[in-house]
Amino acid sequence: MTDRSPVTLAAISGAHGVTGEVRLKLFGEGIAALKQHKTFNDGSLTLKKIRPDNKGGAIARFVEVIDRNAAEALRSTVLTIARDALPELSEDEYYHTDLLGLAAVSDTGEALGTVCAVENFGAQDVIEIARPNGKKFMIPMTKQAVIEWDDKRLVVSKDFADT
CATH class of the missing domain: 2.40.30.60 (RimM)
Known part of the structure; x- marks a missing residue:
């Protein structure tokens, strides 16, 4: 990152x-x-x-x-x-700070918003995405929901995208 x-x-x-x-x-x-x-x-x-x-x-x-x-x-x-x-991470690891501010897009190419928070309520990390209209939605940080990420964007499965 x-x-x-x-x-x-x-x-x-x-x-x-x-x-x-x-x-x-x-x-x-x-x-x-x-x-x-x-x-x-x-x-x-x-x-x-x-x-x-x-x-x-x-x-x-x-x-x-x-x-x-x-x-x-x-x-x-x-x-x-x-x-x-901080130590370097393996490919499937991340620091919360690395995800904050990333553009979120669906795997069909639709712009979803921006990653505004990463929470953990006990089971796993949960990504919060703010839409341009101010509404927010959350997705689990799982391989089914988050297909990939890099230092520019986070790709979300359309099945988890709040449309």
Whole structure:
């Protein structure tokens, strides 16, 4: 993919304790994936420690955050890394960021709209497509629904295209 925009790996949901730790909502493959990166947001945050919490997220400490007030000030901050810092993927894999903004077309050539979101409600990824008229529809990210994609377009089976 040619898009080099930053990739969001987590978001700070608030402070934890009084010593500057923060709670993280994780996106991606958990703490192990986050630990692979030492700095976030173009080097403005340096990871010092991270551990799981009992709510499915993580508790982290950053070198630059020294107290609860500094931790609270980071609420809603997303932790990003450069796209090229992520490992290359096999042919059938993708990063959500690679799909966002792609033109969606049916396998019969009909323009469907633009990929505006990628969600996962537990079973598999679901692609949300915004039509030019503002209406949206969703399709599962399966081989039956999504025939192919590249860095310019996502081809959807006509059986799943909301017409």
